[in-house]
Amino acid sequence: MSTQINTAFVNQFSANVTMLSQQMxxxxxxxxxxxxxxxxxxxxxxxxxxxxxxxxxxHADTPMMETPHSRRMVTLQDFEYADLIDDQDKIRMLSDxxxxxxxxxxxxxxxxxxxxxxxxxxxxASTGKSGSTSTAFPAGxxxxxxxxxxxxxxxxxxxKILDQNSVDPSINRYIVVSxxxxxxxxxxxxxxxxxxxTVKALATGTVDSFVGFKFIVSxxxxxxxxxxxxxxxxEDGMKLAVGKEPSAQIxxxxxxxxxxxxxxxxxxxxxxxxxxxxxxxxxxx
Numbered sequence: 001m002s003t004q005i006n007t008a009f010v011n012q013f014s015a016n017v018t019m020l021s022q023q024m025x026x027x028x029x030x031x032x033x034x035x036x037x038x039x040x041x042x043x044x045x046x047x048x049x050x051x052x053x054x055x056x057x058x059h060a061d062t063p064m065m066e067t068p069h070s071r072r073m074v075t076l077q078d079f080e081y082a083d084l085i086d087d088q089d090k091i092r093m094l095s096d097x098x099x100x101x102x103x104x105x106x107x108x109x110x111x112x113x114x115x116x117x118x119x120x121x122x123x124x125a126s127t128g129k130s131g132s133t134s135t136a137f138p139a140g141x142x143x144x145x146x147x148x149x150x151x152x153x154x155x156x157x158x159x160k161i162l163d164q165n166s167v168d169p170s171i172n173r174y175i176v177v178s179x180x181x182x183x184x185x186x187x188x189x190x191x192x193x194x195x196x197x198t199v200k201a202l203a204t205g206t207v208d209s210f211v212g213f214k215f216i217v218s219x220x221x222x223x224x225x226x227x228x229x230x231x232x233x234x235e236d237g238m239k240l241a242v243g244k245e246p247s248a249q250i251x252x253x254x255x256x257x258x259x260x261x262x263x264x265x266x267x268x269x270x271x272x273x274x275x276x277x278x279x280x281x282x283x284x285x
Contacts, residue, residue, distance in 0.1 A: 003062040004164025025110030028117045029187050031174045034240035042241040046070045073131025074241040079112050080265040081105040105264035109246045120270035121231045124183040138275050145282035149184035158232040158279040167277035175213040175232040230281040243267035
């Protein structure tokens with residue numbers, strides 16, 4: 001028996017580069033009103049509710065009403081990603097990692113977009129003609145955590161706030177929660193009952209829609225140490241302003257020994273368009 005056979009052994013490596021678990025792109029972009037803009041700042045004009053006057057006499061003067069106007073401002077931020085892949089890296093690996101780097105970059109830009117939207121949910125909004133007025137998130141739109149996780153009662157309270165604010169029920173409504181809140185709901189009898197929950201949460205292991213809200217599960221919500229900050233909103237209650245769509249450039253860098261550079265960039269910002277259409281739901285964790 002040859003004792004030298006081990007010199008012929010080879011190491012086998014995967015021909016593919018795999019990506020570790022991560023959120024692939026933005027989860028929230030499709031749930032808010034999105035508009036393409038130009039410039040460093042973008043302004044969005046709004047018209048409030050108007051009242052009609054009762055006509056009391058014939059041939060009376062035409063009544064002139066003061067229609068309320070308001071404005072919101074969004075300041076765009078620039079985001080970018082770049083990494084180098086040396087030519088020798090491609091030789092040492094069985095597959096070219098360039099496409100995987102590009103996917104990772106796109107996913108990172110998408111997560112940054114979600115972070116911007118989440119921050120805008122309860123941040124002070126820039127309002128007024130020049131955007132110099134700061135409008136804070138109203139305390140009346142906060143559902144207290146009450147030393148409890150996400151409950152049916154909290155969902156009903158969030159819905160009630162939107163309804164009392166006369167939010168058009170035909171506008172899509174969403175709620176973003178963490179996996180912890182999904183577990184809270186799955187352990188709630190009224191949700192797990194197929195008679196009460198049309199989405200059959202237990203059958204699929206997830207909660208899709210409930211109390212008029214479409215559920216989005218995200219791991220990027222803020223946690224202050226005692227409670228998770230979840231948000232319920234009507235689609236047009238939030239605005240995402242996109243100055244530059246995420247775009248990629250994959251080029252060779254002569255100044256870096258002709259290494260391949262994967263570069264991604266985007267420009268966007270977000271604001272709360274109307275306080276009446278956004279509710280903060282605090283959940284104990």
